[in-house]
Amino acid sequence: AQKITQTQPGMFVQEKEAVTLDCTYDTSDPSYGLFWYKQPSSGEMIFLIYQGSYDQQNATEGRYSLNFQKARKSANLVISASQLGDSAMYFCAMRVYSSASKIIFGSGTRLSIRP
Amino acid sequence: NAGVTQTPKFRVLKTGQSMTLLCAQDMNHEYMYWYRQDPGMGLRLIHYSVGEGTTAKGEVPDGYNVSRLKKQNFLLGLESAAPSQTSVYFCASSSAPGPGELFFGEGSRLTVL
Numbered sequence: 001a002q003k004i005t006q007t008q009p010g011m012f013v014q015e016k017e018a019v020t021l022d023c024t025y026d027t028s029d030p031s032y033g034l035f036w037y038k039q040p041s042s043g044e045m046i047f048l049i050y051q052g053s054y055d056q057q058n059a060t061e062g063r064y065s066l067n068f069q070k071a072r073k074s075a076n077l078v079i080s081a082s083q084l085g086d087s088a089m090y091f092c093a094m095r096v097y098s099s100a101s102k103i104i105f106g107s108g109t110r111l112s113i114r115p
Numbered sequence: 116n117a118g119v120t121q122t123p124k125f126r127v128l129k130t131g132q133s134m135t136l137l138c139a140q141d142m143n144h145e146y147m148y149w150y151r152q153d154p155g156m157g158l159r160l161i162h163y164s165v166g167e168g169t170t171a172k173g174e175v176p177d178g179y180n181v182s183r184l185k186k187q188n189f190l191l192g193l194e195s196a197a198p199s200q201t202s203v204y205f206c207a208s209s210s211a212p213g214p215g216e217l218f219f220g221e222g223s224r225l226t227v228l
Contacts, residue, residue, distance in 0.1 A: 009155070033214050045205065045219035052214065091157055095215055101146050101165055102173065103209070103217060107157040 002027045004094050006106035013082050014114050020067070021077040021109050023092030031097040034075040036066065039089040039108075048090075051075055079111075087113045117141050121206050121220035128196045128227045136191040136223050138206030144218070145211045147189040148173075149181060151202040152222075158205065164189055165211075196227045 003026040013019040025034065036048040051059045051066045059066040067076040079086055092106040119140045128134055138147065145166050150158040150173075160173030162181040170181045178200060180192045189208075193200060203224050207217040 006157075035214075035216055037217075043203070043222055045207075045217070047216045047218075050214045050216055093158075093217075101209070101211065101215060102160065102163060102171075103148060103207075103215075104160055104174065105150070105158040107155060 002029075002094060002096055002102070002104055004092055004104055004106035006092055006109050008109045009107075010110040010112070012112050012114055015084060016081055018078060018080045019082050019086075019111065021079075021090050021092075021111065023075045023077065023106060025073050025075060025092075025094050027094065027096050029096045029098050033095045033097070034066070034068070035093040035095070035103075036064070036075075036077045037091045037093060037105075039091065041088070045091075049077070082113050084113050084115060087111060119206055119208055119218050119220040121204075121223045123223060124221065125224050126226070128193075128225065130197060130227060132196050133192070133194050134196065134225075135193075136204055136206070136225075138189045138191070138208075138220060140187055140189075140208040140218070142208060142210070142218065143186070144208035145186075146209045146215065147183065148207045148209075148217065149179070149189065149191045150205045150207065151175065151200075152205060153202050161191065161204075193225075196225075198227045201225060201227045 038046040148163040149161040164183040167186040206220040209215040
């Protein structure tokens with residue numbers, strides 16, 4: 001069975017500090033992708049970053065990077081130099097490519113940035 | 116740039132009533148998904164489709180039915196609504212092949228009294 005776990009229901013971080021949001025996953029399939037999405041209070045879902053299971057390097061997109069540790073089955077999101085606009089819910093998701101592209105999500109982490 | 120459009124955006128139902136949520140995408144995506152979002156539980160997959168005429172069950176399919184008669188549309192039906200189906204419903208689509216990130220609709224808030 002596939003599973004995504006986010007163990008931090010909520011986090012508070014000071015503006016301009018870096019923050020790491022944890023995500024662990026479970027799958028026996030060798031081909032999968034990991035995603036992070038942001039959901040601000042307005043409710044829309046915003047795609048942030050993607051990491052494929054065969055990618056050799058950690059993904060980066062601007063201030064976002066994905067700390068991918070395959071042996072530990074973790075895919076933590078790192079936000080550098082946090083901003084007030086980063087306050088939102090963050091969801092980790094996994095797509096297993098051999099199982100008809102089902103995409104499942106973790107329960108999310110609510111990140112609050114303090115000025 | 117319509118992307119993924121959900122209708123209706125809001126709906127209030129009485130227990131036992133039926134309704135259909137419509138999802139339409141204009142990106143020619145093969146895959147489409149229906150999720151529900153409840154506080155503290157993230158997004159849970161209800162049903163999904165990997166192409167026109169196909170559907171498959173997700174994590175929480177009970178009480179819902181879906182149809183994908185046209186590639187661009189994915190319908191979610193509630194035959195007999197229950198208060199436990201009060202939730203925010205998101206439709207999403209993705210392309211194939213490739214990483215396949217999801218493109219989401221704006222969500223539909225359903226309340227069952």
